[in-house]
Amino acid sequence: xxxxxxxxxxxxxxxxxxxKGKVSEADVKEMxxxxxxxxxxxxxxxxxxxxxxxxxxxxxxxxxxxxSLSPAQQIVKIVDEELTKTxxxxxxxxTKSPKIPTVIMMxxxxxxxxxxxxxxxxxxxxxxxxARPLMIAGDVYRPAAIDQLKVLGQQLDVPxxxxxxxxxxxxxxxxxxxxxxxxxxxYVLIDTAGRLHxxxxxxxxxxxxxxxxxxxxxxxxxxxxxxQDAVNVADSFNQQLGITGVVITKLDGDTRGGAALxxxxxxxxxxxxxxxxxxxxxxxxxxPDRMSSRILG
Ligand code: GDP
Numbered sequence: 045x046x047x048x049x050x051x052x053x054x055x056x057x058x059x060x061x062x063x064k065g066k067v068s069e070a071d072v073k074e075m076x077x078x079x080x081x082x083x084x085x086x087x088x089x090x091x092x093x094x095x096x097x098x099x100x101x102x103x104x105x106x107x108x109x110x111x112s113l114s115p116a117q118q119i120v121k122i123v124d125e126e127l128t129k130t131x132x133x134x135x136x137x138x139t140k141s142p143k144i145p146t147v148i149m150m151x152x153x154x155x156x157x158x159x160x161x162x163x164x165x166x167x168x169x170x171x172x173x174x175a176r177p178l179m180i181a182g183d184v185y186r187p188a189a190i191d192q193l194k195v196l197g198q199q200l201d202v203p204x205x206x207x208x209x210x211x212x213x214x215x216x217x218x219x220x221x222x223x224x225x226x227x228x229x230x231y232v233l234i235d236t237a238g239r240l241h242x243x244x245x246x247x248x249x250x251x252x253x254x255x256x257x258x259x260x261x262x263x264x265x266x267x268x269x270x271x272q273d274a275v276n277v278a279d280s281f282n283q284q285l286g287i288t289g290v291v292i293t294k295l296d297g298d299t300r301g302g303a304a305l306x307x308x309x310x311x312x313x314x315x316x317x318x319x320x321x322x323x324x325x326x327x328x329x330x331x332p333d334r335m336s337s338r339i340l341g
Contacts, residue, residue, distance in 0.1 A: 046268065047301040051341035053082030058120050067115040072104045079123070087271040087302030092130065092309045099126050124336055130305060131332035136314035139260045139288060144230045145178070147221070147257050151250055151285065152265035153277055154238035157293035157319055159189050161265050162235045163196035164319065164327040169231055170200065177231035180220035181206035182213040182253065185237045193235055199324070203227075213237065214252045221257055234259070242277065247284045254285065263316065265291045266303065274303035275310050282311045293319035296326070304335065 057078035061071055076097050083093045100122055103109065109118045140146045148165070150158040162179055169175035179197055181204055183189035190206050197204035205220035217234060224232045234257060239246045254262065264287040266274040274292075281287055290311065292304050295318045308315055315330045 046295045046297065046299045046304075047086070047339050050082055050086040050301055051339055053085070054079060054123070054339070055341055057082060058116070058123065061119060062116040064116060067110055067119070069105050069110070072101065072110075072119065075119070076101050076104075083302070083305070086300040086305070089272065089275055089302070089306035089310060092306045095309065096126055096130050099129075120340075124340055127305075127336040127339060128332045130309055131335050132308045132314050132330075133332055135329060135331050136289065136316060138316065141260045144228065145224050145232045146230065146261075147232045147234065147259040148261040148263060149234045149236060149250075149253065149257060149259040150263055150265055150291075151236050151281060151287070152238050153242070153267075154186065154240055156238060156265045156267045157291075158238060158265045159183070159192050159196070159235050160322065160324075161263075161291050161293065161317070161319060161327075162193065162233045163200060164324050165317070166196070166200055166202045166231075166233055167324045168327055170202070173230075175231050176229050177202055177233055178220065178224045178227065178229040179204045180217055180232060180234045182216055182220075183235055183237040184209045184211070184213055184216070185239075189235065189237075196324070203229075213249060214256060217253050218256050232257070242280050242284075250285055259288075261288045262286065263289045263291050264313070265293060266307070268292050268295045268299045268301065268303050269297050271300060271303055272306075275306045278307050278311045278313070282313055287311065287313045289314055289316040291315075291317045291319065292330075296320040301339070305339075 057075050061075050080097050103122045104119045152158050166177045181190040181193045194204050207216045264281050318328050320326045
């Protein structure tokens with residue numbers, strides 16, 4: 045499971061301190077060195093590591109901590125709080141449109157898990173809000189993606205609007221939006237194409253879809269297994285398109301998990317969901333404090 049190594053390393057770094065009755069500034073420094081290494085090994089972005097360790101150190105060497113009765117516990121608490129802060133502090137909910145439909149556009153590289161997430165989100169909205177979503181199949185470059193979305197639609201009993209692969213995604217979205225308005229669907233979930241790498245044509249197309257659909261949310265779906273690359277991808281999608289949230293998939297896998305820790309700081313966009321498996325029920329709402337506890341073990 046994700047974070048196992050990081051958890052172990054962080055616990056090791058902090059356990060030395062826990063054994064001590066009195067903690068010196070040198071002890072804190074040594075612990076911070078180990079935490080820093082653990083984070084870097086888990087693929088956390090260097091700048092994020094620097095900011096995080098600086099904040100923890102500043103608070104930890106504060107006299108009220110070192111002179112307190114249980115300095116080690118206090119420092120563990122500080123690590124937890126600062127980790128939570130790095131992850132975004134609070135859960136950020138989906139932005140809804142004041143009038144239906146709320147439009148949510150999924151973007152990301154090929155294979156990140158966009159189509160799967162669209163299905164998971166539809167299921168989640170149906171369960172929690174009794175929603176009546178419509179999904180639009182906009183990934184015309186990967187014919188299997190359209191079929192995949194249709195299969196998900198059948199499983200969930202959710203309509204999927206598609207026009208095959210010969211019409212431009214922009215036109216598909218235009219017509220899909222018109223249908224959703226006519227049928228009074230409360231959510232429109234747009235599955236878009238991804239490429240293996242970010243390219244200009246892809247971004248131009250996404251920008252056009254954004255203009256037509258006026259989405260309330262542009263959710264970037266990234267694969268946690270891609271580590272640092274996920275952070276770079278998030279950064280450039282954000283700069284080009286202005287993402288409103290991030291979905292991190294495959295956190296169930298054997299990932300070092302650093303992406304989850306870096307993405308919020310690097311993009312400023314909140315992580316809204318995490319994918320924890322291939323099944324439609326493997327979706328979790330992202331809670332920074334719970335994720336921090338999970339990482340610290
Ligand atoms: P897309 O190209 O971005 O639409 O990606 P897909 O939705 O087709 O997903 C690519 C692969 O990743 C598929 O085999 C999915 O089953 C798998 N996948 C998606 N989300 C998760 C997840 O959270 N965990 C795991 N283990 N696999 C996932």
